[in-house]
Amino acid sequence: xxxxxxxxILFAKESKxxxxxxxxxxxxxxxxxxxxxxxxxxxxxxxxxxxxLSHFYFNFQxxxxxxxxxxxxxxxxxxKIIVFAFIAVYAFLIIQYYLKPEIFWGFxxxxxxxxxxxxxxxxxxxxxxxxxxxxxxxxFCIGLIMYLLCSSIIFMSGNFELVFFQDPYIDIWIxxxxxxxxxxxxxxxxxxxxxxxxx
Numbered sequence: 667x668x669x670x671x672x673x674x675i676l677f678a679k680e681s682k683x684x685x686x687x688x689x690x691x692x693x694x695x696x697x698x699x700x701x702x703x704x705x706x707x708x709x710x711x712x713x714x715x716x717x718x719l720s721h722f723y724f725n726f727q728x729x730x731x732x733x734x735x736x737x738x739x740x741x742x743x744x745x746k747i748i749v750f751a752f753i754a755v756y757a758f759l760i761i762q763y764y765l766k767p768e769i770f771w772g773f774x775x776x777x778x779x780x781x782x783x784x785x786x787x788x789x790x791x792x793x794x795x796x797x798x799x800x801x802x803x804x805x806f807c808i809g810l811i812m813y814l815l816c817s818s819i820i821f822m823s824g825n826f827e828l829v830f831f832q833d834p835y836i837d838i839w840i841x842x843x844x845x846x847x848x849x850x851x852x853x854x855x856x857x858x859x860x861x862x863x864x865x
């Protein structure tokens with residue numbers, strides 16, 4: 667969480683005069699920092715009662731990064747795909763929460779996996795589009811793919827309580843945490859590139 671907050675501060679500090687993509691990443695990092703802080707606070711005083719915050723984390727992540735990739739992609743067809751995916755995901759989630767409001771207080775596997783795999787797909791498309799060109803937001807996308815892929819595998823294991831609270835899955839949890847640190851380090855590397863030249 668500390669690295670996330672540091673990155674949010676660094677991005678915010680150097681945001682003057684930057685492009686819209688930079689601003690979106692800055693807001694993304696600040697928002698996740700606030701959610702992570704609240705999550706850790708609740709988790710410390712009331713362990714296990716902070717699971718509902720995962721919805722805010724994933725949905726704000728999807729909101730900001732969808733807009734980020736919309737700005738990043740130049741192909742009009744890819745932009746239309748992002749708009750369609752955005753509408754489809756939130757239409758599905760609204761219906762799901764309307765029919766089963768009790769899932770708000772726990773993890774929502776379809777929500778997590780759909781958002782994660784869509785963002786992974788966007789990142790892979792961007793990396794492919796940048797082959798042989800200047801690496802714009804290369805490290806950010808690499809880190810995002812690694813972290814979301816690892817998280818998705820953990821959530822697909824099928825038992826959230828075991829993943830987060832029982833010894834048999836402690837190694838997987840540590841591995842996920844380490845990849846999150848790597849993700850933040852790559853964001854920091856991206857920040858250094860973004861502030862050293864205009865992209």
